Amino acid sequence: MSDLIAQHADVDAADNEWLHLLVGDWQVVSDLAFADLVLWLPTREGGFVAIAQARPSTGATVHYDDIVGSMAPEGQRPQLEAALREVRAQRSREPRWFGAYAVREEAVPVVHEGRAIAVLARQTNLGSGRTPSRLELNYVEAADDIMGMIARGEYPSANGATGPRRGAPRVGDGLIRLNSEGEVLYASPNALSCFHRLGVIGPLVGQSLVEVTSGLVEHQSTVDESLPLVVMGRAAWRTDIEARGVSLSLRALPLTDQGQRIGAVLLCRDVTELRRRERELMTKDATIREIHHRVKNNLATVAALLRLQARRMDAPEARAALEEATRRVATISLVHDFLSQTLEEQVELDSMLKRALRMTADVASTRTVVRTVQEGSFGMIPAEDATPLALVLTELVTNAVEHGFPDGRESGTIRIVVERDGSQMRVVVADDGVGLGEADIAELGRQSRSGLGNQIVRTLVTNELGGSIDWRARAGGGTEVEIQVKLRDGTHRG
Structure with a gap:
């Protein structure tokens, strides 16, 4: 409608808004009048163009085809011009025939701030030919009152509800x-x-x-x-x-x-049934939110217990294993904390992942200062893909920090490059560390013989995300890990 107005006429912003308010609230008028409504706008060339149309849900329509964008026929133009010029409704004395049925027409000026800015055509299909009931008479009388308000600039109400x-x-x-x-x-x-x-x-x-x-x-x-x-x-x-x-x-x-x-x-x-269903949905939403919150609290408790147990361990390998488990549980807890704040099926993951990856790099690095840089955006991610994707990325960043930057390096950079095309996503995690040899890369390709972290990553990528993962040496030194996944489309994969 806005495009048609701009194309055919010079209408200021206030008049444009008034026409949009009318069209936004005129279905009730069409239903009360048992009539089609067509909004005709005078053009720069002197004609009239149809910029909006409404059909009644209470009676037979006149226009079975959409006439929006068409010009007013020559036989209707005199009536539209008279309504615009005289600023009062014009009703045809004789019905006009549309094929096999007669149509009664009325042209009502659309007035705003004392000026007629358009014409509203009211076209009633007279094909039924039956005596109107008391209900129909009251409908039409109410429609007549509202059409009179339109001609006086009193409808729609500028202060009406939205x-x-x-x-x-x-x-x-x-x-x-x-x-x-x-x-x-x-x-x-x-x-x-x-x-x-x-x-x-x-x-x-x-x-x-x-x-x-x-x-x-x-x-x-x-x-x-x-x-x-x-x-x-x-x-x-x-x-x-x-x-x-x-x-x-x-x-x-x-x-x-x-x-x-x-x-x-x-x-x-x-609306009794509608309100009951709304209350049920609100209750379910609150329940789901509370479940996410409790899961997050329980995971935080588990992480705290693992951390306490790790501190009591004398064996370095056992302590390191418990600390890794603590980090993984903390990552899942962070995702649940994020999900508890929204109940949408799609979640925005960038801010949460930046927080999780920064925390992972800080915890995993002891003496080397490692910074993470992200290029591209993950965008909106299905909620059920958020947890495995966050776990995969935190594992890869942790492995890059622990194995790519041994003690003695002052600083390093881990770059995360995200490329997305719809549900297809490609993520590359690259570091500028010491890199991997051919034997190490071959070892990573054999899931049964690689480390626990890499086994977790491969399992999540292939089984949970339905994708693939590849390790390779980075040009210029360091390691690159490429992940290609297909995100869910809102339905569960069987």
Whole structure:
């Protein structure tokens, strides 16, 4: 829509925003009117271009094909021009025929700050040919009131709600018409059913809706402060009312004439099951978050116990083995700490890995100052791939520090290069240390005879990440380890 406006007309930012507000909230008008709505914008060349279109969900449509981007036909242009020039609605005296069915047309100027900036065409399919019911008559009367507001620049409401307070419920869910005092003029059968579930006995017509709802609200329950304004039709907001285990969503559309309130349209929907599922999801999310937090705490306890045990060991090899186990457990704990802060299926891993790798390099190096440098970004990683990937990288950095930089080197660098194309990821861990000989590289290729750390790395890469790993000598000295993995796409690999 923005592209069409910029292509065909010179519209300032305020008018552009007003047209977007109208299109964002006009489906309710189309449903009430049982009519297609087409927003026609005057072009620089003097014609009209369709920049938006809405079809009714309550009746037959006129345009089975999308007409957005097309120019207004010659036969319709005089009506659109008159509505724009005179700044008042223009209704055709005779219906226009679209193939086998007749269409009643009305052109309503879209007014903003006293100026007509576009024309809204209301096209009703007359093919049904049946006598309208009381419900349909009330729908159309409400639509007429809103179309009049559009022609006066009073709809949509510039101060209306956004986000979750706008939108659902829809016209077919339940409709109530109120007068200026908040008394019910008409309630559709679906609306009556909604309030009967709340505990209302008898008809609603003639009653003050705010008095009816105030008697339903339980004293101990939390009440939205906007509820009185919505049920009286004074605010274009949406709110919920809960009573006797039933949740009702209410949305008000105030009706005005020259700034004076003349009534309101209230839409309602029974959302009891929806709210129950939302509460279940919130409970499950909190449970998962708590599980991650407890796992992290338990792993931290295990790491602390291993650290204490390592300090009591006299044998250097046993102490080193326990310290390595402590580091691995601490890495898993760090990942769980990161996962406990989010419940998304995809997690951003760069910040956590930088922290883990920096800690690994600092712990593994005794006298040599080793810095880690990362090139590229891991991006969003599936949560179930985060733990094995973090363990693999910390193991590789630890091995590079321990074996690549023996005592006597003052400093060294470990470079981690990340290349990613969708789910395919290539990671190279390279150090500028003493390097590996051909015999050492051959030894690493035999999993059964390589060290425990390398066995862990190979197992995680091949089994958990479904990838491959390769050790080789680095040009210019040092060692390179290349990992190629295919990340999960959100589904579990069988």
